[in-house]
Amino acid sequence: MSFxxxxxxxxxxxxxxxxxxxxxxxxxxxxxxxxxxxRIIRQLMQAMIYEEILPYTxxxxxxxxxxxxxxxxxxxxxxxxxxxxxxxxxxxxxRMISFGRVRLEQIPxxxxxxxxxxxxxxxxxxxxxxxxxxxxxxxxxxxxxxLEQTLLKDLQSQADTQENLFFSEQRHYDSxxxxxxxxxxxxxxYKSRIGFTLEDNAHYGPEFQQSLYPIWLAVSKExxxxxxxxxxNDYNAFIQESLGQEQWEQFEQTLQQQQLNIxxxxxxxxxxxxxxxxxxxxxxxxxxxxxxxPLGQGHDAYYAQQSIRTLGNQTRPEAPYxxxxxSITNTSTARILAGHTVLNGSLITDWLTQLIQQNExxxxxxxxxxxxxxxxxxxxxxxxxxxxxxxxxxLGTIWRESLHTYLKEGEDGVPFNGLCYxxxxxxxxxxxxxxxxxxxxxxxxxxxxxxTPIIHMLYAxxxxxxxxxxxxxxxxxxxxxxxxxxxxFHDGVRFSMAHLTEPELCPDxxxxxxxxxxxxxNSFIKTDRPEDVRDFSYDAFFxxxxxxxxxxxxxxxxxxxxxxxKMTADIIHDYQRNHPQHQTRFDCFDLFAETVLIEELTxxxxxxxxxxxFKNGLNPLYAYRYSTx
Numbered sequence: 001m002s003f004x005x006x007x008x009x010x011x012x013x014x015x016x017x018x019x020x021x022x023x024x025x026x027x028x029x030x031x032x033x034x035x036x037x038x039r040i041i042r043q044l045m046q047a048m049i050y051e052e053i054l055p056y057t058x059x060x061x062x063x064x065x066x067x068x069x070x071x072x073x074x075x076x077x078x079x080x081x082x083x084x085x086x087x088x089x090x091x092x093x094x095r096m097i098s099f100g101r102v103r104l105e106q107i108p109x110x111x112x113x114x115x116x117x118x119x120x121x122x123x124x125x126x127x128x129x130x131x132x133x134x135x136x137x138x139x140x141x142x143x144x145x146x147l148e149q150t151l152l153k154d155l156q157s158q159a160d161t162q163e164n165l166f167f168s169e170q171r172h173y174d175s176x177x178x179x180x181x182x183x184x185x186x187x188x189x190y191k192s193r194i195g196f197t198l199e200d201n202a203h204y205g206p207e208f209q210q211s212l213y214p215i216w217l218a219v220s221k222e223x224x225x226x227x228x229x230x231x232x233n234d235y236n237a238f239i240q241e242s243l244g245q246e247q248w249e250q251f252e253q254t255l256q257q258q259q260l261n262i263x264x265x266x267x268x269x270x271x272x273x274x275x276x277x278x279x280x281x282x283x284x285x286x287x288x289x290x291x292x293x294p295l296g297q298g299h300d301a302y303y304a305q306q307s308i309r310t311l312g313n314q315t316r317p318e319a320p321y322x323x324x325x326x327s328i329t330n331t332s333t334a335r336i337l338a339g340h341t342v343l344n345g346s347l348i349t350d351w352l353t354q355l356i357q358q359n360e361x362x363x364x365x366x367x368x369x370x371x372x373x374x375x376x377x378x379x380x381x382x383x384x385x386x387x388x389x390x391x392x393x394x395l396g397t398i399w400r401e402s403l404h405t406y407l408k409e410g411e412d413g414v415p416f417n418g419l420c421y422x423x424x425x426x427x428x429x430x431x432x433x434x435x436x437x438x439x440x441x442x443x444x445x446x447x448x449x450x451x452t453p454i455i456h457m458l459y460a461x462x463x464x465x466x467x468x469x470x471x472x473x474x475x476x477x478x479x480x481x482x483x484x485x486x487x488x489f490h491d492g493v494r495f496s497m498a499h500l501t502e503p504e505l506c507p508d509x510x511x512x513x514x515x516x517x518x519x520x521x522n523s524f525i526k527t528d529r530p531e532d533v534r535d536f537s538y539d540a541f542f543x544x545x546x547x548x549x550x551x552x553x554x555x556x557x558x559x560x561x562x563x564x565x566k567m568t569a570d571i572i573h574d575y576q577r578n579h580p581q582h583q584t585r586f587d588c589f590d591l592f593a594e595t596v597l598i599e600e601l602t603x604x605x606x607x608x609x610x611x612x613x614f615k616n617g618l619n620p621l622y623a624y625r626y627s628t629x
Contacts, residue, residue, distance in 0.1 A: 018156050019202035027159035034108070036155045037123050040147060042104045044126070044188040045089065047602035049075055049102045051615060053134055061092045075102060079129030085114040087129055089121055097561045098547040099598065099617035123151060135606045143605050146192040146332060150183075153191045156198055157181050157207035171429075173403055173413035173473065174312055177305040178206045180418040185469075185548045187331045187601050193308070195277070195328030204273050206304040212311060214269035214302065214322060216295040217279075218255060219395075223291050223382050224266045225339065228374040229346040238374050239267050242319065242399070243298070251295045260293065268376045268397050269298060271309060271324040278327045282391045283378075306415060306470050307488075309335050313402070320373055320399040323488075327394050332605045336393030338491075339380060340510040344525075345372035345398050345490035347507040352489065354505065355461050361579070362460075366483040367453035370401040372490060403473055403485055410477050413485065416450070416545055417469025420552040428556055433479030439557045442480070444567050446549075449474065449481040451571050454541055458589050459575070459582045462499040464536035466492035469545040494536040496527050499588060534589040535597045535614075543598050543617060561620070569624030592625040594618070 017023055027033065049056050054077055061074040076090040089111055093104035109121040127144050135143070158181065183190030193201055202208050232238045240248045252262045270279060279292075286292040302311035302322065309326035313319040325337040349371040356362040356369065377396035380388045403413050414429075421429040428434075434442055450472060457463045465486065473485040497503055509525065527533065546568070553559040569592070576586050598617035607613070 017202075018160055018208055019199045021198075023159070024152070024156060024198060027155050030159055032155055032159045034120070036151055036158055038108050038121075039154075040151055040188055041089075041109045041121050041123055041126055042091065042106075043186065043190070044147070044602070045075070045077060045091065045109060046093075046102045046104055047186065047188060048077065048130075050100070051600045051603045053603055053606065054078075054130065058095065075104065077130055079126070080133060081114075081129055087114065088112040089126060089130060096547075096551060097565065098550050098620050099543055099596075101547060101551075103551055123147065131606070139606065139608065143189075146189040146194060146329070146605070149192045149194055150189050152198060153193050153196070153201050153205070154181075154183065156201060157191075157205065160207065171412070171414075173415075174303070174314075174317060176414055176418050176429075177312060178209045178303055180306060180415055180421050181207050182417065182421060184331050185417070185420070186544055189330075189332050189605065191330070192332070193328055193330050196273070200273060204271075204304060204308065206306055206308060209303060211301040211314060212272060212304060213297045213300075214311070214324070215272055215275040216251065216267055216269050216298055218251070218260075218262065218265035218267050218293040218295055219376070219378060220286075220291040221264060221266055223286065223379050224268070224376055225343060225379045226266055226374070226376045227343040227346050229371055230350050231371070232346075232374055235266060235374060235376070236262075238399075247299050254295050255293060258290065258293065260290065265293065266376055267295065268395070269322055269324065270395070270397070271311075271326050273328075274324065274326055274394070278394050282394055306417075307335075309337075310400070318402050318404040320401055321370075323372075323398040323400055323490075325394050325396045332601070334393070337377065337396035337398065338393045338512070339377040339396060340512050341490040342375040342377040342396045342398055343510045344507075345375050347509060348372075348489045348493055351505060351507050352457075352463070352493070355457075355463075355502070359456075359460060361456060362453070365453050365456065367449075368406045368483075368485045369489065370403065370406075370485055370487040372398050372400050374399045375490070398490060400487060406485060407475065411475050411482070413473040413475050415470060416472035416474050416484075417548070419446070419474065420548055422556075428552075430479070433476075434557060436478075437480055439553065439559050440563075443553060443559060443564065444571075446474065446481040447546075447564075447567050447571055449483050450541075451546075451568055452575060453484055453486070454537055455572055455575055455591065458534065458537055458591075459579065459585045461501050462495055462530075462533065462585065462589075464494040464533040465489070466494075466536060466540045467545070468540040469548070472541075472545065491525065494525055494527060494533050496530055496533055498528070499530050499533065499585075530588045531597070534591065538591075538596045538619075539599050542621075543596075547620075562623075565620040566624060569621050572621070573624075592619070592621050594622045 048054055057076045058073045061072045072092060072094055074090055075093050076088050079087045079089060081087055089109055091104045091109040093102055096103050110118050111121045111125065112118050131140060196204065203210055226235045228235050228238060251267060255262050280287065283292055300313055300315040303314050305312055308330060310321055310323045312321050326335040328335050349369050352369045353371055375398045380392055383391060419430055423429060454465060454467055457465055467486060471486060471488045471492065474481050475483045475485060500506055550561055550564040553564060554561055572591055595616040596619050597614040600613040600615055603613045
């Protein structure tokens with residue numbers, strides 16, 4: 001019996017509050033359940049096929065519904081039941097020009113049993129019958145947990161009774177940061193949030209738009225490490241200005257009442273979930289010895305942005321965003337803040353800003369980097385080695401500039417991944433803009449505003465940037481793209497010293513500890529290989545963000561993939577013609593190479609990080625290697 005066929009629930013149990021258990025019972029019996037479950041199965045199946053985790057078949061499909069599809073196929077993966085019977089999981093889709101990615105239709109994946117019976121696939125059966133062929137034990141169970149938690153957390157947000165239609169007042173950047181519910185478009189664990197209960201998710205998840213109030217702590221200067229931008233003269237003076245005189249004096253009095261002097265401490269905001277669930281248990285010795293002293297709740301209200309651990313200021317939108325350590329796992333990544341990245345953030349963004357301000361082309365493009373003005377981290381090296389592992393990355397904060405400090409009159413912003421958002425009535429968020437400007441003009445303007453700054457930093461300076469959909473803010477005037485703001489660079493750049501244009505300007509960065517490198521081999525800033533620099537930009541922007549945009553525009557507005565990548569190639573060729581002084585870099589960082597290395601996100605999760613996991617993706621720009629102009 002399917003969920004939708006069950007007897008209606010007692011109306012007394014109905015709830016509209018996402019933190020109420022009865023709300024989730026309703027959601028499990030709603031049409032949203034199958035929709036979310038099928039999305040997870042499709043994303044998992046797409047990734048498994050693309051990353052060649054299991055053998056699959058790709059056959060011509062006689063019946064298909066892909067809009068404007070030129071080569072529809074039926075993709076099938078075989079599984080095995082507990083009694084050794086062969087089953088098949090199949091769905092219609094298309095092999096895309098874009099890196100050879102697989103795009104399954106937004107219809108249910110079908111499970112075909114050994115006797116030929118067909119039914120809609122279920123996640124638990126898919127995991128048991130398919131994934132157990134390649135992985136078992138604790139690693140599979142951990143991956144299974146992330147997928148199941150993604151199902152529950154996404155169902156909780158999708159079943160929210162609020163109507164997801166964006167009126168003019170809801171199309172501002174701050175509103176969109178909280179209301180874009182899609183999550184990562186490729187990674188199947190796009191909303192796992194391991195560590196959050198469903199009640200936590202309803203309170204701290206960005207989709208639920210709750211006001212949050214950070215908890216402030218004082219950390220002895222002996223146990224803290226701080227860094228700040230050249231725009232900041234003194235850390236505590238910056239914090240005092242950010243808090244306001246009244247709150248600063250209140251914190252000062254709190255310490256004085258305990259015979260403590262605020263000059264002996266650095267103050268730090270902590271995410272309220274982190275305070276409740278991590279800080280006391282991890283740092284009880286320091287709390288007991290008053291190396292760490294609670295100061296109380298802040299006055300300003302904040303809202304969670306898409307990254308969950310970054311909070312925007314509701315009370316004062318122009319105030320810096322707070323990026324805080326959060327000991328949860330999302331999209332298979334621990335959302336802590338490694339100490340070296342906190343200390344490097346302001347150095348890196350000062351460096352990028354200096355390069356932009358000193359370069360005429362960059363100034364003309366008008367793109368900006370949201371600087372990380374200050375950062376503080378607990379000094380874990382003060383602890384015994386066994387406690388360093390227990391506490392690593394759990395107490396730290398970065399202050400990042402607000403977009404509002406850069407917007408000009410008539411401008412607003414939208415998260416780049418929000419451009420693919422479809423409202424509950426089936427109409428894309430960007431539909432009004434497409435209707436106003438036309439698909440060709442709007443798409444070219446979007447690509448011009450986005451691609452040019454990314455390739456400029458690569459060609460003119462030798463810096464690759466991890467510019468994925470959440471880290472790019474498209475700035476527009478009444479929907480027409482004009483420029484971008486880029487953010488999140490505490491570990492989001494990669495370069496080779498030998499290939500920097502001005503290596504003397506490169507800051508002396510705090511090196512990553514060996515322990516960090518062991519657990520996250522893919523996280524590094526410096527390399528000796530220029531192709532690593534190029535592929536860093538390719539993996540984040542071209543493979544994920546641009547490709548999702550390309551497929552979205554084809555699906556909803558019938559813009560052919562070829563047209564999208566031809567526009568992109570034209571923009572790159574135009575830049576190259578206008579900047580012949582970078583010719584050696586055009587060859588060194590070859591954006592028209594036949595293949596580029598793509599990180600295998602699902603394979604990493606299944607098999608671990610004992611080795612680097614990349615595959616050669618077919619570059620859609622290769623067809624336009626030589627300019628036709």
